[in-house]
Amino acid sequence: MIHWLVTLVLLPVFLVQGKYVRKNTPKLAEASGPRIISNAPGNTSSTDKLTVLVLGDSAAAGVGVSNQSDALLGQLSTTLCQSLGDKDISLTLMASTGTTTQMALSRIQALAAENFDVVVISLGVNDVTKGISRDKFSSLQHQLMNLLINKFSASVIIATQIPPMHQFPALPNPLRWYLGNRAKQLNKDLTQICQAYKQTHTLTIELPNDPSLMASDGFHPGQPVYQQWAILASEHIVEKIN
Template sequence: MSKTETLAKIMLGPLLLMQGAYTRRITPKLPEAEGEREGLAGQGQALRLLILGDSAAAGVGALSQTDALSGQLVSRLAKAYQVCWKLWAQSGLDSQALLDRLDQHAPEPFDVALLSIGVNDVTGMLTADQWIARQQQLMKVLVDKFSVRLIVISPLPPMHLFPALPQPLRWYLGNRAARFNQRLAELAQRTDRCTLLTTRLAPVAGAMARDGFHPGPAIYSLWAEDAAQAIARHGAKSPSDTL
């Protein structure tokens, strides 16, 4: 735990807890996007795609999966590949809960996994070391159990800009998210079969969901474009053989 975070907990702990409870109580509970969570799209070289994670991966903030991350990513990839895709995501999951879910799934091969997890870890009690250890576990499971050839990691969003969060809670969670992202970048750089997305998904006016916490379709579009380009860079020749 950083000195800044330790000091903030000492000085602001009761206020942060109160603001956290208040924010959870007043923030609208938006549903996950409706629609299919697996399918086949496009023509060309076969690409087996897994999208997994928390509420953002599940499309909260979009009405349908077509406008969420999964639909927008698949539609882009389908221009060059025959995409066999699945979405394993649920609101409220943290990294440990996602590991538990993966443990319940039977082994199944994928070429690419797009991972979106961590906001619920930031708002929880994990230290940066504990969080990175769970990311390493997730990567190992994806490679060893699901034969993933490329793991595309989504960084934590800029929580210091989330309009749903009051100050100083916004600053505190934003500081944790930034520190987690720094460690995540270091992990991705030293890990084979792994790439970290770089798009800055800043919550500009009109681009977020009405809860002020989740992406809206415009942000999902930017996210999907970044992921599609990363997948193309790493697997343009033959995803099933060269990733």
């Protein structure tokens, strides 16, 4: 109730600030490079294979760095290979700028069933900016988790929490405060959702409020954030599969 009251009162301000942000924030491209990475161990006879899906939005797609090697996909490949050198590791990226939870759900609903042992998710920022309700967000997240488990046989799902939007340099206040508060609310819901499934876990990236860690647009992760994200996700994956 309070959220919608604040929205109503400050809506004119948010509209002006939103228009300003869209006009003045640099439009960065998604990271270039292969979106499927396979790393087979030296022993080519090994049948111990790990399949990983990175699913989500512009952050998952590597906006903020120039190449996938510096983005989440490439960094995750590197860290997993260092930790699981005896496994044949295959990573697939399905992500694009502007993707909401609904869009990601629709995309994988249209795919043929296949096996992904691990899914790393980056979703939520676009849900926040589009003003999704908490009930709708929770419903879509439940549908997404069930689909990943039942259709794609995911045994480990890592849902990355929405980043601290109240710290995004590209956003002016009070819009920054408003979106940041909404992100915190959806993160609480996401935590509760993940507690309902043995396969699902949340991942929070705790970093100092340092603009230098962000991309040049002040909205997306920089290379150090992608690296830390991959390290934390890799540690989580190794813990859950061993």
